[in-house]
Amino acid sequence: MDVLKKSILLLLLSGYTLFAAGPFVWAAMMSLRTTTEIHYDHFGFPDPIHWEKYPEAWFNSNYAIYFTNSTQVVLAAVIIVTLIGAMAAHCLARYRFKLNRLVYFVLFSTIIFPPQITIISLFQILVQYGLYNSKLGLTLVYVAIQLPLTVYILESFFARIPSDLFDAARMDGYSDWQIFWKVSLPIAVPAVATTVILNFILLWNEFLFAVVLITDEVNRTLPLGIQRFIGDTQEDIGMIATGLMIAIIPVIVVYAFFSEKLIQGMTAGAVK
Amino acid sequence: MATVTLQDLTKVYDRSAPPAADRVSLDIGDEELMVLLGPSGCGKTTTLRMIAGLESITSGSLSIDEQVMNQVPAKDRDIAMVFQSYALYPHMTVKDNLAFGLRRRAVPRAEIERRVKEIAETLELSPLLGRRPHALSGGQRQRVALGRAIVRDPKVFLFDEPLSNLDAALRVSTRGEIAALHRRLGATMIYVTHDQVEAMTLGTRICIMSGGRVMQVGAPLEVYHAPVNTFVAGFLGNPPMNLIPARVAEGDGGRRLAVAGESLVLPPARMPALGPETALTFGIRPEHVTLRRDGAEAGASLAAEVLQTEALGAETIVLAALREDRAAKVMARVAGDAGFRVGESCRLQFDLAAAHVFGAEGDVLRPR
Amino acid sequence: MAAGGAARPHDEGLRRPWGAITAFLLPALLVYAALTAYPAFRTLWNSFHEVLPRRETFIGLANYAELIQDEIFWKAVRNTFIWACASPLIEVAVATLLALALYAKVPGARFFRIAWFTPVLMSYIVVGILWAWIYNYDWGPINVALRAVGLGDWAQPWLGQPDTALPALIFVTSWMWVGFNMVVMLAALHSLPREVIEAAELDNCGWGQKLVFIILPMVRATLLNLVVLSFIGKMKIFDLVWITTKGNPLWSTETVSTYVYKRAFEWTTFDLGYPSTIAAVWFVIVLAAVLGLTHLFRLRDKLEY
Numbered sequence: 053m054d055v056l057k058k059s060i061l062l063l064l065l066s067g068y069t070l071f072a073a074g075p076f077v078w079a080a081m082m083s084l085r086t087t088t089e090i091h092y093d094h095f096g097f098p099d100p101i102h103w104e105k106y107p108e109a110w111f112n113s114n115y116a117i118y119f120t121n122s123t124q125v126v127l128a129a130v131i132i133v134t135l136i137g138a139m140a141a142h143c144l145a146r147y148r149f150k151l152n153r154l155v156y157f158v159l160f161s162t163i164i165f166p167p168q169i170t171i172i173s174l175f176q177i178l179v180q181y182g183l184y185n186s187k188l189g190l191t192l193v194y195v196a197i198q199l200p201l202t203v204y205i206l207e208s209f210f211a212r213i214p215s216d217l218f219d220a221a222r223m224d225g226y227s228d229w230q231i232f233w234k235v236s237l238p239i240a241v242p243a244v245a246t247t248v249i250l251n252f253i254l255l256w257n258e259f260l261f262a263v264v265l266i267t268d269e270v271n272r273t274l275p276l277g278i279q280r281f282i283g284d285t286q287e288d289i290g291m292i293a294t295g296l297m298i299a300i301i302p303v304i305v306v307y308a309f310f311s312e313k314l315i316q317g318m319t320a321g322a323v324k
Numbered sequence: 325m326a327t328v329t330l331q332d333l334t335k336v337y338d339r340s341a342p343p344a345a346d347r348v349s350l351d352i353g354d355e356e357l358m359v360l361l362g363p364s365g366c367g368k369t370t371t372l373r374m375i376a377g378l379e380s381i382t383s384g385s386l387s388i389d390e391q392v393m394n395q396v397p398a399k400d401r402d403i404a405m406v407f408q409s410y411a412l413y414p415h416m417t418v419k420d421n422l423a424f425g426l427r428r429r430a431v432p433r434a435e436i437e438r439r440v441k442e443i444a445e446t447l448e449l450s451p452l453l454g455r456r457p458h459a460l461s462g463g464q465r466q467r468v469a470l471g472r473a474i475v476r477d478p479k480v481f482l483f484d485e486p487l488s489n490l491d492a493a494l495r496v497s498t499r500g501e502i503a504a505l506h507r508r509l510g511a512t513m514i515y516v517t518h519d520q521v522e523a524m525t526l527g528t529r530i531c532i533m534s535g536g537r538v539m540q541v542g543a544p545l546e547v548y549h550a551p552v553n554t555f556v557a558g559f560l561g562n563p564p565m566n567l568i569p570a571r572v573a574e575g576d577g578g579r580r581l582a583v584a585g586e587s588l589v590l591p592p593a594r595m596p597a598l599g600p601e602t603a604l605t606f607g608i609r610p611e612h613v614t615l616r617r618d619g620a621e622a623g624a625s626l627a628a629e630v631l632q633t634e635a636l637g638a639e640t641i642v643l644a645a646l647r648e649d650r651a652a653k654v655m656a657r658v659a660g661d662a663g664f665r666v667g668e669s670c671r672l673q674f675d676l677a678a679a680h681v682f683g684a685e686g687d688v689l690r691p692r
Numbered sequence: 693m694a695a696g697g698a699a700r701p702h703d704e705g706l707r708r709p710w711g712a713i714t715a716f717l718l719p720a721l722l723v724y725a726a727l728t729a730y731p732a733f734r735t736l737w738n739s740f741h742e743v744l745p746r747r748e749t750f751i752g753l754a755n756y757a758e759l760i761q762d763e764i765f766w767k768a769v770r771n772t773f774i775w776a777c778a779s780p781l782i783e784v785a786v787a788t789l790l791a792l793a794l795y796a797k798v799p800g801a802r803f804f805r806i807a808w809f810t811p812v813l814m815s816y817i818v819v820g821i822l823w824a825w826i827y828n829y830d831w832g833p834i835n836v837a838l839r840a841v842g843l844g845d846w847a848q849p850w851l852g853q854p855d856t857a858l859p860a861l862i863f864v865t866s867w868m869w870v871g872f873n874m875v876v877m878l879a880a881l882h883s884l885p886r887e888v889i890e891a892a893e894l895d896n897c898g899w900g901q902k903l904v905f906i907i908l909p910m911v912r913a914t915l916l917n918l919v920v921l922s923f924i925g926k927m928k929i930f931d932l933v934w935i936t937t938k939g940n941p942l943w944s945t946e947t948v949s950t951y952v953y954k955r956a957f958e959w960t961t962f963d964l965g966y967p968s969t970i971a972a973v974w975f976v977i978v979l980a981a982v983l984g985l986t987h988l989f990r991l992r993d994k995l996e997y
Contacts, residue, residue, distance in 0.1 A: 061793055065804055068790065072808045072871060075822045078833070094831045136719035143716035147709070155717065162728055166928050166978050168952045168971035172738065172964050173731035175956070196727035199720060216411035219378050224425035224476075225399035228712035234424075238415040257815030259931040260949070264957060275817040279935060282821060289825070296818050303813050311806050318812065319876045 082293035105294045118277030126255045129194035137202030142236045145210035162200045198251045209243035250317035274299045326479035326512045328352040332384035344370040346536035357513040359527035367536035368516045404473035405482040410465045412457040419453040425476045443471045463494045483515040554686040563655045570606040572598045584649035589623040595681045596691040607680035613656035620671035630668045738968035755969035767943045768951040780922035782866045787873030795881045808871035816931030823864045854944035880914035916989040
């Protein structure tokens with residue numbers, strides 16, 4: 053390719069990059085400016101930089117609560133779903149039994165279910181068992197909605213572990229349970245890491261189930277908190293931008309460290 | 325050490341298909357190295373896995389030291405296995421791979437340490453103890469796999485085609501190591517392979533299998549020189565035994581064979597007297613065939629034409645077609661400087677004292 | 693009987709270890725049964741009842757009869773389908789072009805790939821708020837830019853009028869998902885055997901021909917897979933609408949998800965039976981659409997994700 057063509061191409065790609073990333077840059081700039089400054093010029097650079105808006109949002113607008121709730125619910129759900137998903141995936145990949153493929157298909161086909169099919173009843177059920185409007189209830193529901201994807205990704209990984217390894221471990225005297233912990237799981241660390249990161253992101257952003265199952269301010273997760281926050285401070289764009297940045301910073305941090313893993317996880321199953 | 329006895333051991337995976345292992349009976353003595361030899365799909369690996377306890381036994385019985393093991397789980401059989409793929413745990417160092425089987429067996433920590441060190445020493449793995457399997461060469465992985473079996477000091481060693489992933493040179497040297505290991509440990513070993521050279525050089529006895537069944541069991545030279553059927557005759561030897569269709573002709577006490585319009589008279593030691601017109605197969609190994617331009621003995625030679633020659637240096641392999649039955653081809657192993665050319669006519673002279681005769685079903689016919 | 697590989701069936705020897713199988717599967721199956729299967733069946737049950745906070749009354753197919761007459765529902769179905777059909781086409785087409793650009797070995801491809809993927813990592817809530825600002829009539833960058841180049845007449849409240857609101861939101865989802873699709877396409881392109889493309893070059897194929905006759909047919913499975921994925925994703929869309937327009941104006945952005953939510957938790961009818969009916973019908977429609985689509989693409993065996 054000659055230099056001219058390449059430059060034009062590069063220019064177009066840079067333009068698209070601006071389009072894809074621009075909104076975040078804009079929000080990041082606004083998060084460091086006061087609403088008055090923003091109203092004066094919506095696209096100005098932060099000058100001076102108002103770092104104090106972050107502690108303000110964190111302490112005065114309940115962001116600390118939202119953030120803690122999100123962290124608790126998401127971490128608990130991710131740990132549980134990874135564990136029980138890995139157990140099920142290991143079982144489906146390793147043991148041959150009559151209902152194996154049926155169980156796999158049943159778990160897996162839930163991926164296409166529209167959430168409405170369960171959400172109303174989940175509301176009723178959680179109310180019935182006193183789990184409505186509780187972090188525990190939301191955690192359990194999160195485990196259930198991420199289970200199919202987790203089993204799917206891990207099963208395909210476990211299935212690629214040569215069965216000789218399991219046979220060798222059996223001859224070495226290990227039980228089924230020990231083989232899972234000492235052979236399967238350690239070997240699957242890359243795939244487990246992928247599902248952990250992926251589930252973290254998806255649940256960190258989850259909104260629909262949270263908005264149905266949580267009402268109290270003290271139990272709100274970040275997406276609910278943001279929604280609440282814009283309701284309260286309709287016109288305070290500067291503060292809202294700060295709030296948005298607080299919500300996306302963990303995602304950006306995870307992405308900065310694990311971009312390849314995350315891309316790999318998000319796109320697992322789509323590549324043919 | 326241990327004896328292993330298989331009695332009518334059968335494995336059926338699928339009721340509509342023939343059994344993967346069909347009434348396999350075998351007595352493996354203490355300190356013996358028994359080779360299970362056969363083409364792929366012959367049931368040798370299935371048999372090995374049943375002995376290991378990795379595969380359930382459909383019927384028949386398996387005993388180790390006279391104790392029936394059918395229902396004993398793999399971990400309690402005191403058997404170690406070396407896998408074709410080595411099956412090294414990729415997430416563990418060489419040291420942990422070696423120690424993994426011992427940790428489970430309540431061996432004291434210091435004892436584990438000592439044994440791992442000792443094995444690593446003998447297998448020259450000491451400098452590699454801290455490495456992971458992916459950082460090892462094929463030969464090194466193979467030695468770790470061996471070490472992992474040896475360190476447990478089991479009653480019986482099982483080998484499942486352990487050399488097939490190595491390159492040719494390494495295969496020869498590792499073969500030597502396994503033979504030395506067997507001599508040194510004096511352990512009972514069962515070794516599965518499809519490679520007849522491995523079988524001949526390693527085995528104290530060879531068990532040749534086909535279609536899930538045992539064809540013949542015997543010392544390497546015994547199965548080579550006295551194959552019980554055409555399968556064994558055709559499987560062993562490189563090139564394998566020539567097998568030529570023949571009929572019994574009149575005269576010579578029922579030991580005259582009509583082959584391609586000519587006749588061969590077999591010595592009484594090689595063939596029982598049979599009625600005329602009996603259809604059978606005449607077998608002769610390539611090393612017992614010579615090519616003559618003239619002076620061939622009547623009754624021990626056939627006219628032929630050279631089709632192909634492969635000069636290997638010390639010897640030449642000649643493929644010839646019988647003149648009167650060009651579908652019948654014979655391989656001969658002749659001296660390297662014999663100088664026969666493609667298309668040349670000659671006579672194939674047979675050393676009939678080494679001939680074999682097989683019946684219509686393929687089983688060997690021997691004089692009583 | 694080839695020994696060794698992963699292909700050998702995992703026969704467990706001795707008895708099948710039902711104990712272990714049960715222990716491994718039980719937690720997942722319990723969660724599935726309690727929080728997916730049971731609620732799904734209960735929704736179906738609800739759909740034949742009037743479900744008030746303290747009372748359930750069997751009303752047969754009354755809800756279904758009402759649903760057929762419910763214009764808002766059909767409007768929502770229409771909107772959702774427009775979304776689910778338009779998005780895959782836009783996303784996959786743009787993503788393919790971008791992926792081809794990066795495939796052509798431009799410098800900085802790794803950076804572009806990572807940057808473009810970013811939007812999909814953000815929640816619809818964050819994205820919704822950002823784009824509500826971007827579409828803002830007075831100071832949103834779009835209108836500001838239009839006025840700056842003298843096209844002030846074109847400036848409009850994008851999310852505030854029925855005929856632009858839905859396209860504007862579809863545009864937002866495309867902005868979000870193009871990067872994702874691009875990464876998948878790029879992976880598919882990179883997995884193509886180099887020799888085939890080189891062979892085409894030797895056959896004197898131009899870029900366009902190479903693309904149409906060699907590359908696209910070879911990544912067909914991935915393309916169709918992405919279309920199905922995008923379709924499924926848009927059939928579920930809720931958050932973005934909820935945070936931006938709540939289905940307004942005039943139900944022009946109402947999706948089935950938002951309508952179910954409104955009927956269940958916003959309207960003061962307190963009846964959970966009718967929204968359950970919507971959910972049940974919608975479930976069947978989605979299932980049929982996805983199966984139909986995959987069948988159409990002859991992907992039936994490969995339906996994944």
